[in-house]
Structure formats: structure tokens, C-alpha cells
Amino acid sequence: MTEQKLFTKNFIFLILGQAISLFGNFILKLALSMYILEQSGSAGIFATILSIATIPTILLSPLGGIIADRANKRNVMVILDGLTGILILCASFFLYKGNDITVISILLVLLSILGAFETPTVQACIPSIMMGDNITKGNAVVNQIASISYLIAPIIGAIVYSAFDLKIVIYVSIFCFFATALLECFIAIPYKRLQRNETIFNVIKNDFCQSMSFIFRKQRNIFHILLFTAFCRIFVMGVVIVGLPYIVRTVLLLNAKYYGIAESTLAVATIIGSMIAGVIAENFKMKNLSFVIMVMGLFMMSVGMAFIIPSDTMIIYLINVISFCGIQIAISIFSIFAVSFIQQKTPNDMIGKIMAYTSMIALCMQPVGQMLYGFLFDTFYHTISVVLIGTGLVVCIIAWYTKKFFILLEK
Numbered sequence: 073m074t075e076q077k078l079f080t081k082n083f084i085f086l087i088l089g090q091a092i093s094l095f096g097n098f099i100l101k102l103a104l105s106m107y108i109l110e111q112s113g114s115a116g117i118f119a120t121i122l123s124i125a126t127i128p129t130i131l132l133s134p135l136g137g138i139i140a141d142r143a144n145k146r147n148v149m150v151i152l153d154g155l156t157g158i159l160i161l162c163a164s165f166f167l168y169k170g171n172d173i174t175v176i177s178i179l180l181v182l183l184s185i186l187g188a189f190e191t192p193t194v195q196a197c198i199p200s201i202m203m204g205d206n207i208t209k210g211n212a213v214v215n216q217i218a219s220i221s222y223l224i225a226p227i228i229g230a231i232v233y234s235a236f237d238l239k240i241v242i243y244v245s246i247f248c249f250f251a252t253a254l255l256e257c258f259i260a261i262p263y264k265r266l267q268r269n270e271t272i273f274n275v276i277k278n279d280f281c282q283s284m285s286f287i288f289r290k291q292r293n294i295f296h297i298l299l300f301t302a303f304c305r306i307f308v309m310g311v312v313i314v315g316l317p318y319i320v321r322t323v324l325l326l327n328a329k330y331y332g333i334a335e336s337t338l339a340v341a342t343i344i345g346s347m348i349a350g351v352i353a354e355n356f357k358m359k360n361l362s363f364v365i366m367v368m369g370l371f372m373m374s375v376g377m378a379f380i381i382p383s384d385t386m387i388i389y390l391i392n393v394i395s396f397c398g399i400q401i402a403i404s405i406f407s408i409f410a411v412s413f414i415q416q417k418t419p420n421d422m423i424g425k426i427m428a429y430t431s432m433i434a435l436c437m438q439p440v441g442q443m444l445y446g447f448l449f450d451t452f453y454h455t456i457s458v459v460l461i462g463t464g465l466v467v468c469i470i471a472w473y474t475k476k477f478f479i480l481l482e483k
Contacts, residue, residue: 078202078209078210078213081260082201082260082261083201083213085255085258085259086201086214086256086259087213087214087217089153090214090252091217091221092221092255093153093248093249093252094217094218094221094225095248096244096245096246096247096248097245098221098225098226098229098335099225099228099229099232099244099245100160100229100241100245102225102226102230102233102241102331102335103229103233103238103241103242104179104180106230106233106317106328106331107172107176107233107238108121108173108176109317109318109321109322110321111172111173116450117446118314118317118318119314119443119445119446119447120442120443120446121177122180122314122442123438123440123443124177125177125180125181125183125184126435126438126439126442127181127184127439128181128185128188129184129185129187129188129432129435130188130432130435131188132185132188133192133428133429133431133432133435134425134428134429135188135189135428136189136190136192136193137192137283137424137425137426138275138279138280138424138425138428139193139424140189140192140423140424140425140427140428141196141279141422141423141424141425142275142424145193145197145200145261145424146256146257146260148193149190149193149194149197149253149256149259150253150256150257151253152186152189152190152193153190153250153252153253153256154249154250154253155186156183156249157246157249157250157253159179159182159183160179160242160245160246160249161246163175163176163178164239164243164246167238167239167242188428191427192424192425192427192428192431194214195424195427195430196423196427197259197261198210198211198214198415199415199418199420199423200261200262200420200423201261207412207415207416208350208353208408208409208412209350209353211408211411211415212346212347212350212353212408215342215345215349215404216343216346216347216350218342220339223336223339223340224336225336225339226331226332226333226334226335226336226339227332227336229241229332230329230331230332230333234327234328279425282422282425283422283425283426286418286422286426287426287429291417293417293481294413294414294426294430295433297410297413297414298429298430298433299433300365300470300477301406301410301433302433302436302437303470304368304467305435305438306438306441306444307441307466307467307470308368308399308463309438309441310438310440310441310442310444311375311445311460312396313438313441313442314442314445314446314449315375315445315449315460316331316334316338316392316396319392320334320389323453323456324385324388324389326385326389333393334389334393334396337397338393338396338397338400340397341396341397341400341401341404342400342401342403342404344404345400345401345402345405345408346404348401348405349404349405349408349409353412358409358478358481359475359478359479361406361409361410361478362471362472362475362477363471364402364406365402365406365467365470365471365474366467366468366472367398367399367402368399368403368406368471369463369464369465369466369468369469369470369471370464370468371395371396371399371402371464372395372399372460372461372463372464372467373460373461373465373468374391374395374398375391375392375395375396375460375464376456376457376458376459376462376463376464377391377457377461378391378392378395378457379456380457411427411430414426414427415427445459
């Protein structure tokens with residue numbers, strides 16, 4: 073049996089489409105985040121909007137997984153990216169001073185709805201066109217491509233946003249989504265129409281029950297991984313998503329360019345984490361994932377320590393960027409191996425549904441974390457080191473608690 077080539081035509085079109093789509097997504101999210109923070113000045117309002125926008129993804133992910141398994145994945149991606157471009161274009165027509173926060177909030181919710189269908193479909197594509205160790209390597213490459221987009225997007229987005237205005241960034245993102253839809257038309261993904269004489273309701277019900285049985289009975293290790301990931305998301309992603317922009321813009325009072333630089337540096341860290349995961353893929357042991365979580369906690373504590381040691385603004389900024397980079401490297405490594413483990417343990421005809429539930433369970437705690445840290449950062453504005461160091465300790469405790477579980481995965 074010949075070894076499968078990694079960079080096939082299908083895979084190249086997939087990663088090119090993802091690179092452009094994610095670039096458009098990142099510059100849009102950065103500009104919208106900066107605009108909301110500038111207009112509100114509150115971490116609580118910012119976190120609440122982000123949290124509300126996450127809820128549709130959580131609720132609709134199971135349906136997205138069912139569609140990913142039963143529909144033509146290429147067609148689903150083309151339609152979703154085309155609709156995303158159309159939605160953003162429509163939002164730009166209604167965006168004017170006085171209703172801007174409302175329009176942006178509605179747009180984020182609508183994009184979240186489309187994301188519930190997009191994410192499981194893209195994740196299901198990798199095992200559909202890859203096999204064996206190439207699944208892990210493919211996930212690592214997709215992660216690297218996403219990181220490269222994330223590297224370039226914040227710098228360009230911050231420059232364009234600062235030099236022009238929000239609408240110019242919106243128009244660039246619209247072009248990106250339409251270009252992605254065009255590229256995805258050239259992807260050929262194996263598709264076999266399932267013949268079932270059932271109503272749509274029964275199909276959804278049966279697929280849901282089958283997926284739940286698989287996660288909770290046949291592969292309980294998958295559920296445990298998702299559970300640990302969900303708890304980590306409360307603390308780690310709450311700080312990363314809400315804390316970083318709040319620290320840079322509101323606490324340190326630095327402009328959007330510094331936030332763009334910080335986000336781009338985190339993208340480099342994600343690339344490094346993806347490269348590390350790709351290199352060690354064949355020899356990595358699942359038991360080491362508890363150590364990866366521990367690293368997240370230690371770097372989180374170092375972010376808090378930066379506000380205790382007397383130093384000027386730029387030193388604190390640099391310590392924060394370096395520490396968040398360490399967290400991002402650990403997140404990247406953990407995500408790649410956890411997702412690859414789940415994909416390898418899941419039959420191909422269930423990949424979309426299981427990856428959808430993976431997203432749903434992992435995301436379900438994220439709004440809680442965002443709102444929690446929005447409240448904490450506003451409340452402890454003058455002593456945010458307490459919040460950050462305390463969070464680091466909690467993450468370290470989670471790492472210690474999960475040590476035995478990850479060791480058992482090797483048996």
C-alpha cells in the first residue's frame with residue numbers, strides 16, 4: 073500500500089480557502105472588537121456581546137454536524153462562505169452612528185449561526201481526504217495556515233482600521249469570503265448520498281441519539297477530553313479573548329496598533345505550536361497533555377506577576393505578549409492532539425456529528441468564561457494581577473487532576 077501524499081490538490085484548495093476565509097474573519101473580528109471597546113470602554117459590555125454571539129454556535133452545532141455527515145461538504149462550504157459575504161455586505165449598508173453596536177451585535181450572532189455549520193464541515197473534510205498519520209499532519213497544517221492568516225490579519229487590520237475606518241475593513245473581509253467560496257468550488261470530496269426513508273425530524277433524532285451513545289458509552293474517553301477542555305475554556309479562553317484586548321486597550325491605554333502587534337505575535341506562537349505538534353506527531357504520548365495544560369497555567373501566572381513587579385508600561389506589555397505566546401503555543405499543541413485523537417477514534421460516517429459535539433461541548437463554557445472575566449476585569453481594574461494569578465493556579469490544579477486520565481489513554 074503506497075503512502076498517501078499530504079499535499080494533494082484537494083488539500084491545497086482546502087487550505088488556500090481556509091487561509092483567505094480566516095484572514096477575512098480575523099480582520100473583521102479585530103476591527104469589530106476594537107470598535108466595541110472604543111465605543112463602550114467596558115470589558116463587561118464587550119464580553120457580553122461576544123458571549124451572546126457564541127450561543128448560536130453552541131446550540132446549532134449538533135445540526136451542523138448532521139449536515140456535515142449527510143450533505144456534500146464542498147457545497148456546504150461554498151454556500152456558507154457565500155452567505156457570510158452577503159451578510160457582511162448587508163450589515164455595511166445598515167451601519168451608521170447611533171445603531172452601530174446593535175448592528176454589529178446582530179452581525180456577530182448571524183456569523184455565529186453560520187459558524188455552527190462551517191466548523192464541523194471543515195473539520196470533517198480532513199479525515200475525508202486524509203488517512204493515518206496524515207490526519208494529524210493535516211490538522212497541524214490547517215492550524216499553521218490559520219495561524220499565518222492570524223499573523224498577517226491583525227497587523228493589516230489594525231493599520232487599515234486606524235488609517236481609514238471600520239467600513240473599509242468590512243469591505244476587505246467581504247472580498248475574502250467571496251474569494252473563498254470560489255476556491256472551494258474546485259475541491260473534490262468523496263460524497264455518497266445516504267438513502268433513508270425517514271422524516272427530517274427522525275433523521276435528526278436518530279443521528280443525535282447515535283452520537284450521544286458513541287460519546288457517552290462507546291468512547292467515554294472522548295467525553296472526558298471534551299469535559300476537561302470545557303473547564304479549561306472557562307479560565308484560559310476567558311482571559312485570552314477578553315483579557316488581552318482589555319489589558320492592552322483599557323489598562324495599559326495603548327492604541328489599536330499595539331493590540332494588532334500582540335495578536336500577530338500570538339499567531340506566530342500558534343504557528344510554532346503547530347510546527348511542534350507536526351514534528352512530534354509520531355512520538356507524542358497522550359499522557360503529556362496534562363503537562364501542556366500545566367504550562368498554560370504557569371504562563372497565566374506570569375501575566376499576573378507583570379502587574380506586581382514595578383515597571384513601565386512597555387515592559388508590562390512585553391511580558392504580557394511573551395506570556396500569552398506561551399499560552400498560545402500550549403493551546404495549539406493541546407488542540408491538535410486532542411482533535412486528532414477524537415477523529416481517529418470516530419468512524420468516517422460520524423465525523424461531522426462528533427466534531428460538532430466536540431465544538432458544542434468545548435464552547436458551552438466559553439460564554440460563561442467571557443462574562444465571568446468581563447465582570448472580574450471591570451471589578452478588579454486596579455488589581456487584575458489577583459485575577460490572573462488566581463486563574464493560573466486553577467489551571468495548574470486542573471492539569472494535576474487530569475494527569476492520571478491522560479496516562480490511562482496510553483493503555
